[in-house]
Amino acid sequence: MLGSVPEIGHYALTLALGMAILAASLPMIGAARGDRRLIALSGPLTFGQLFFIGIAFASLTYSFVVSDFSVLTVAMNSHSAKPMLYKISGVWGNHEGSLLLWAFILALFASAVALFGSGLPAAFRARVLSVQAAIGVGFLLFMLLTSNPFDRLDPPPLDGNGLNPLLQDPGLAFHPPILYLGYVGFSIAFSFAIAALIEGKVTPAWARWVRPWTLTAWSFLTAGIALGSWWAYYELGWGGWWFWDPVENASFMPWLAGTALLHSVLVVEKRGAMKSWTILLAIMAFSLSLLGTFLVRSGVLTSVHAFAVDPARGVFILGFLALVIGGSLTLFAMRAHKLQPGGFFQPISREGALVFNNLILVTAVATVFFGTLYPLFLDALTGEKISVGAPYFKATFVPLMMPLILAMAIGPMMAWKRADLAGVLGRLKLAAGLTFIVVIIAAWQVTGGMTMALVGVALGTWLAAGVIGDLAGRIKLFRVPLGTSLRRAVGLPRNQWGVTLAHLGMAVAILGMTGAESWTTERLVVVREGEVVELAGYEFRFDGAEPVAGPNYTALRGHFSVFRDGELVTRLAPEDRTYANPRMQTTEAAIHSLFLGDLYAVIGDPDGSGGWSARLYIKPLVSWMWAGAGLMVFGGMLSISARRVRRKHSVRAGQPSPSAQAAE
Amino acid sequence: MKPVHLLPLGLFVLIAAALAVGLTLKPRDIPSALIGKPVPAFALAPLHESESPFTDEDLKDGKARIVNVWASWCVPCVAEHPILTDLTAAGVSVYGINYKDKPEDARLFLRRLGDPFAKIGVDPDGRTSIEWGVYGVPETFVVSGDGVIVYKTISALTRETVNSEILPLLKELNGGAE
Numbered sequence: 082m083l084g085s086v087p088e089i090g091h092y093a094l095t096l097a098l099g100m101a102i103l104a105a106s107l108p109m110i111g112a113a114r115g116d117r118r119l120i121a122l123s124g125p126l127t128f129g130q131l132f133f134i135g136i137a138f139a140s141l142t143y144s145f146v147v148s149d150f151s152v153l154t155v156a157m158n159s160h161s162a163k164p165m166l167y168k169i170s171g172v173w174g175n176h177e178g179s180l181l182l183w184a185f186i187l188a189l190f191a192s193a194v195a196l197f198g199s200g201l202p203a204a205f206r207a208r209v210l211s212v213q214a215a216i217g218v219g220f221l222l223f224m225l226l227t228s229n230p231f232d233r234l235d236p237p238p239l240d241g242n243g244l245n246p247l248l249q250d251p252g253l254a255f256h257p258p259i260l261y262l263g264y265v266g267f268s269i270a271f272s273f274a275i276a277a278l279i280e281g282k283v284t285p286a287w288a289r290w291v292r293p294w295t296l297t298a299w300s301f302l303t304a305g306i307a308l309g310s311w312w313a314y315y316e317l318g319w320g321g322w323w324f325w326d327p328v329e330n331a332s333f334m335p336w337l338a339g340t341a342l343l344h345s346v347l348v349v350e351k352r353g354a355m356k357s358w359t360i361l362l363a364i365m366a367f368s369l370s371l372l373g374t375f376l377v378r379s380g381v382l383t384s385v386h387a388f389a390v391d392p393a394r395g396v397f398i399l400g401f402l403a404l405v406i407g408g409s410l411t412l413f414a415m416r417a418h419k420l421q422p423g424g425f426f427q428p429i430s431r432e433g434a435l436v437f438n439n440l441i442l443v444t445a446v447a448t449v450f451f452g453t454l455y456p457l458f459l460d461a462l463t464g465e466k467i468s469v470g471a472p473y474f475k476a477t478f479v480p481l482m483m484p485l486i487l488a489m490a491i492g493p494m495m496a497w498k499r500a501d502l503a504g505v506l507g508r509l510k511l512a513a514g515l516t517f518i519v520v521i522i523a524a525w526q527v528t529g530g531m532t533m534a535l536v537g538v539a540l541g542t543w544l545a546a547g548v549i550g551d552l553a554g555r556i557k558l559f560r561v562p563l564g565t566s567l568r569r570a571v572g573l574p575r576n577q578w579g580v581t582l583a584h585l586g587m588a589v590a591i592l593g594m595t596g597a598e599s600w601t602t603e604r605l606v607v608v609r610e611g612e613v614v615e616l617a618g619y620e621f622r623f624d625g626a627e628p629v630a631g632p633n634y635t636a637l638r639g640h641f642s643v644f645r646d647g648e649l650v651t652r653l654a655p656e657d658r659t660y661a662n663p664r665m666q667t668t669e670a671a672i673h674s675l676f677l678g679d680l681y682a683v684i685g686d687p688d689g690s691g692g693w694s695a696r697l698y699i700k701p702l703v704s705w706m707w708a709g710a711g712l713m714v715f716g717g718m719l720s721i722s723a724r725r726v727r728r729k730h731s732v733r734a735g736q737p738s739p740s741a742q743a744a745e
Numbered sequence: 746m747k748p749v750h751l752l753p754l755g756l757f758v759l760i761a762a763a764l765a766v767g768l769t770l771k772p773r774d775i776p777s778a779l780i781g782k783p784v785p786a787f788a789l790a791p792l793h794e795s796e797s798p799f800t801d802e803d804l805k806d807g808k809a810r811i812v813n814v815w816a817s818w819c820v821p822c823v824a825e826h827p828i829l830t831d832l833t834a835a836g837v838s839v840y841g842i843n844y845k846d847k848p849e850d851a852r853l854f855l856r857r858l859g860d861p862f863a864k865i866g867v868d869p870d871g872r873t874s875i876e877w878g879v880y881g882v883p884e885t886f887v888v889s890g891d892g893v894i895v896y897k898t899i900s901a902l903t904r905e906t907v908n909s910e911i912l913p914l915l916k917e918l919n920g921g922a923e
Contacts, residue, residue, distance in 0.1 A: 401760070
């Protein structure tokens, strides 16, 4: 029985495909004909898909856990001596398994809509779930035809190939699932958009439904990207955190589009405007998520990450992409004129600010998209090979973000319909003054003409001051007694806090990026026991090195004591690990995060005469980047939780609550 | 139907067409224009100061070997490194061209991960690599004993490529003995 677990998984996957085909067609037909029986099939078929894909996922996980090397995927990617965490993360640490995870999360989101979507009109919900199931059909077919995770290997090898040790890391173990929750989360916004196009109407209620799902996807994607960048920072051992690599860009584009969607849905919800644009953004966010999967999995772009290279699979994905994106855009072209344009507004208004936000974000998507795919286009047209690197993105993307960040402090203070720009700018006088002072201090503290660093500091400070100023205005800080202000703060709607925290997180992250990019100091040294190395005001004392053994590696561990003004700040113990399977050395940097920066040490090999090579860094503000991302995610989550509370409330009241208007 | 609503679809069709053309090129299989031609004349400074420079003459000593173009900043180079190490252990001669790198970074990389290269030339501005037709790292060439490029593959080596293509080729070139 247990020996045939992979066959059970394979069988379950086939059944899931059957379910998905039924779910994609029957309820859709039912909704078109008004046939209640067919519509009612939607829920059970959705849960059925989740059940069978869940069984397949559990089967593959079981094969990894018991190290069944007769399963090809397991033999290629696992090893009996690997710690349990990495046996499990090995399930999605490869092409086939990651697709299975994708399909599983897709079914999970669909089931969540089926479960929590009782407030939706039944026919509309059936359409949403049918679109969702149609996407599932594509992924299940792809797996069964080109990338079966349950392929057997006969005879089975004695042991597996192992997982690349660079990937054996807690940060990376959870990076793909979180990223996928983000990618796949946008499928819901997509399915809602398609269903709305089919029905030919977009209402504020539609937007109220789409927003929490979009926020969920966005929050996960933010967390996933931050986690990946954090992994690169501490695991690759040279302290970089973003490389403008195609794979990173692949996750960044849906994030940018999703951020735009998040803001435009708001306009649909509050003012009933920007409907077809919002639909288009929903299609775009999910299409870019699919493209993200496509770029990584097909090897179309020869990237520094693209381990999985297989053109045959690429052809399938390209066909699938053409069908999903081409199909949805055709539908858009045919039906978008049916969407009634809603409320009108002045250019200087909250809506106007959100349009500005959208224009810049979409331009940013285009910029990243162009830079990522330009080499491919050039290749297709002329056969010439080039690579587009960080300089392009720094020259195009960064200047694009400047007006966005400037406006980010202003937008949330503007009123809907028509705002008083002079009044808003008046309220930002303090923020402008503060920004000026901080820039002067930074220019005085840091020698040399680092214009970009000062621009970064200015933008970060401006945004932070603007956000805090906005909050202070809302709680009437210093204008009423402090106690009253605090009560007002507690009383602010949760999604207002969400906006404040997410925007503040952006400011913090900008300061972190600026510090890490501009003010890092580094030294490559050979140290002897007892020797002291001075770096940017810190003294690193080398206290020797010793061999240590881990579960599937041996390592050399160095010890540093770091002093500032003669006082011990911390001890750092970087490791140089040698893994047994596959045989490989990795660097475990030792990092101590202080409020104002990271101390970062890497140990290398002995020089043979008592000295050890080492690399020491001081990286000012770098952890602010991830703290900022954390704030953004927390803000997103807070906003999601607020919406659920309000929905219960409005259901009780029988109509949308007017108090919601005051928020955002 | 409003014409403006057709715009996204039009854009997508253009992009998809370009993608389709790009995909059918199969980047990994593009035959290098240099295959079947002698290696370009070059002379590269050695990475390890005690060694002699790496020149095209080194590739004409009668032994077929692998020339791998790599850099310390390249992640797939880290991934393929154990494969190169195994090749060296199996008696294959592997030469390296260190591409657009800082020598101290390259040396640190090799100290950390081991040094499978019998000889390494430094190509700091990538000029020699361009003559080899290299447009990214890593790329791997098989060069016959008389200095002719017989095979090229781009992006990280996989065990599959090594076992099914590179090793049989080397065996054939070296007359069945390695």
